[in-house]
Amino acid sequence: MNTLIYTSVLGFTTMLMEVLNLRKFIVPLAVIGLAVIFGLNLQDWNQPSTHFNDMLGVSNFSVAFSGLALFITMIILVMAGEYYTNDENHISDYVTILIFITAGAMMMMSFNNLVMMFLGIETLSIALYALAGSKRFDTRSNEAGFKYFLMGSFASAILLFGIALVYGSVHSFHLSLISSFISENSTLPPMFITGVILIGFAMLFKVSAAPFHFWAPDVYEGAPALITAFMSTLVKIAGFAALYRLVTIGFNNGTPQTDQMLYVVAILTLLTGNLSALAQDNFKRLMAYSGISHAGYMLLIVLSAKSHVSSTLFYYSAAYAVAGLAAFSVALPVFKSTGSELLSAFNGLGKKNPVMAAGLTMAMIGMAGIPPFAGFFGKFYLFTKAFESGLFYIVLLAVINSMIGVYYYFKVIMAMYGKQPDETQIENPLSYQLVMWVCTALSLIWGIVPSLLTDLLL
């Protein structure tokens, strides 16, 4: 809980620094501040506690995921300093909003009460609508922000309606009481089931699972690339942490109704994500559909909630995050130098800048789930756990889908090495290089020594 307060205070501080005319120091201060909070966050390790009348619960789960969220935000902020060089007037806005998104994400990772969950989701979403539309003079960015806002608020309304229906049956917002309500009643009232399913719809919208995914490619494409990186990593992970918490603590590891719904949605998500990704020629849209397919894999983890899979979810999220961040740390300077966000922007990168090409190659191999990178062990871990929970056929489907995935990830690699380069030179500032190296190294280290992460949440 302290972590949440510190993060919010940091958010206000960066906002005030603009007033005090300390614009230059905003990004370094925010990064250092997040690093300090990351350290303070670790103090709560193995010290579970509840706060605000059991609205928030600090546990190892929330500490681990909050740590991951802080790390991702730190990485994004390191890149933000470079990304917003031409837009220094608004840097405090961007940084502050990013930090508040992190605060929202943390609420989604530690709530014990549906109201808190809703607050977290809204804090995160509203800030994100603003960021998605933050390139004011770019029509696509405006479109992205507006589209995201319209559909997102619709989903929030559904979520709220679902929460109200659940409250009507349980007479409480507390997850523990909802859980005992489920175990006490052999037949659940229709109002409760409807509420649960509506909540499920809204959550699936937030994590961009099919058939609630239509916003994702458009928003990813239109939003500024840095924000796309943020959405495809932290926002997705926060959504899954919330969904997982909801299902494990609130719904007794999944009621038959939620299981059925998630099963169908997982199949649809896997297929939609992977098959649509095959046809993309825009890197951001490709990442959007790849993100949808990863949501499909992560839904398998939620489905196997009975076999204690919090460490699987954490490992998979961390592996996915570092691979995604490494990919964007190469993509951002390429987009900037070539002025294009198509896959063809990467043509001949292997000749122009072998180091960047190698970094992106490793990120793509990691995303495709090929050893020795963390993405591979994440998939193996996931398949094992899902198999253990008896999800035989859907694991087979997931295996087939990871083969399809290889093709579109390798499209990027083939563009870099197989196509002729054009004239443009790629400028690669130091901060992007740093991010690329750190994320690639982490992906490799976690892939070779998975127990660093897997043993955390046993």
Place this chain on the structure above:
Amino acid sequence: MLSLELLFIPLFASLLILFAKGKAARALALVFTLIQLLVTGYAYTIFKANGGAAFEFTQAWVKSPVINIHFGVDGISLLMVMLTNLLLPLIVLSGFNRETKRPHIFYALMLFMQFALNGVFLSMDAFVYYIFWELALIPIYFIAFNWGDENRGKVTIKFFIYTLVGSLLMLFGFVFLYLSSPQHSLDWNTLTQFKTCSCNQTWLFWLLFAAFAIKIPIFPFHTWQPDTYKSAPTQGTMLLSGIMLKMGTYSLIKWLLPIVPDGFKEWQAVVITLSVIGIVYASIIAIMQTDLKRLFAYSSIAHVGLIAAGVFSFTQQGLQGSLAQMFAHGINVVGLFFCADIILSRTGTLQISNLGGIRNQNRLFSSLFLIVVLGSVALPLTNGFIGEFLLLYGVFEYNTWLSVFAGLTIILGAVYMLRMFQNVMSGPDSEHISSFPPLHWNEKLVLILIGGLIILTGVFPAPILELTQPAIDNLLK
């Protein structure tokens, strides 16, 4: 502990070469592959063939799911390690008079490949084995893709996805085995001792077999192979055909047979029949080929088809023969592709009809090429003979008629190989060849070494057979 050294010398070398420049890269590569060869030779001398595993190394790795790192060799895997580390210096040396773009990356990838191949053959835990299996795919993909000919884009992605499909099915099979094994382990010893019920073995067999059959490749899983061999750079083709496909045949014996013995016996007839069809089919296509590299590629399918048939005959002779033939085929096919590359570099063409009369220009090359060709048509006193003889014997014990068709490989092999040799080397002088410059020193050295090995292991096959005998006896028990 020796297994760790075998693994980490190439890995270290690969990282080191990445920072070398130009010619230093290939010199370093040669030095390290030679060191690796020496270590392998030392391992061979102290290895006692008693059927058990030697040089073992175990280390807990991940607590949940339980995965242990476990390396070790028995006679079968040691033979494969020897083949790998014997061929690598030759493959590196064969590139010494060639211009390679960005040689430091090329040779670093090659040494990384050696690391992964050694890992495949040394692993005694299925998970570790799987990691190395996949790891071996990455360097060869980039070698074929970055240094290949103009068709490489489509060809290499087909190769990559094809083999990955097999690997992932195998992974799925391993996950199943992991969960059904009593102590939740993927260790080779556990997997081979505990037997899952034969109802599961029926389909588990195909999950594992798919990966191996694609890698080998067994008909009808072979369609990626000729194009890939054709379009990869020669040194890449040598790696692919000389060593990488042995990963598949080796795994049939080391992993598939002991883990799903019931499934193995259930599908034995189907696989042998497929292999024999593959032999005849590939031989006939080889006769029709007009391009040297494609001809060698199809002859390779025929040879490995016989190896697979021998393994699936499940007789002592068949298994022995398959191992001897794996060793021999590795050497021969590297020799064949190297000769093709020498011809290409001097005449600029690989079309058989455009070639002719090279013998008059260069006697030495002609004689060395002849030895390699004779080795691959399995003439007695060459290394191909003992393997093919035992293989046919094994298949004969299983079924007479199948062995008759499998035996066609020798006749048809002689037809396409000798006819090719006649057209290319003797025959009338072709107008495409004005001169055939003499062999470079490294080319001479490589060809003489290969020729020497062909004759040496042909005359004295006993060490190879003695090395693998106890491990095979264990399997047959």
